[in-house]
Amino acid sequence: MGGPQGRHAVASARRAVELPGQSVSGDGRTLTARATTTIDRYAFGVTAAKGMTGRRLHLTIEIVARL
Template sequence: MVASHAGEHPVPECGTYEIDPVASSVNFRTRSVFGLIPVRGSFRIGRGRIDVAGPAVKSTVEVRIGAATFDSGVRRRDEHVRSGDYLDVATHPEIAFVGEGVEVGPGGAVLKGELTVRGVTGPVDVTVDSVAVDGPRLTVLGRAVVDRYAFGVTAAKGMAGRRLTVRLDVRATRAPR
């Protein structure tokens, strides 16, 4: 296995890697009640793929997340977040992320992308913390900060956190040629 950290990433073989929704995770943390109470939770990836290009900076990512998979461990809160006040999962069942290229700088690699929540699309940068390549398997760890107001999710200003810190653990396997 080849692994990396802090700005230097091994380059996997070019091609398409199918994301394993069961082995991957999307975890978040935020604060509620005027920033006093920490809230942690997760979403589940429904499907996705990573297209590794040559050069790797031209690689792309497409991920679909089930909006109804929002889980903070508190049933009442989860149902409210899934409602029309927040995610409106009945009308917008998926959250989508499309990454279009990687910028590499002194602080490391950043996947530049667009997130769509509730039909509103906006830019989100994913900092790539590490990449591990093990034969046809690829593991990418990353993080992003999402401002829910930028996506029209503005209910309970002050009571619910504005920004979510998202941690990604994405596992993918190279598709057969």
């Protein structure tokens, strides 16, 4: 635990996903937040194209807000 939580949906499968925050920074005009998570494709029933990508996908999300 320790980060924002949400639900990730692929086709009809929905699973909880946590995004532990790695960093938050700002300079008075912008605010940047960055988080990473790992998605297990098999948990969403996605088992096709096994040679195209791995079972686990590592995602990084960066959000930039400009004031």
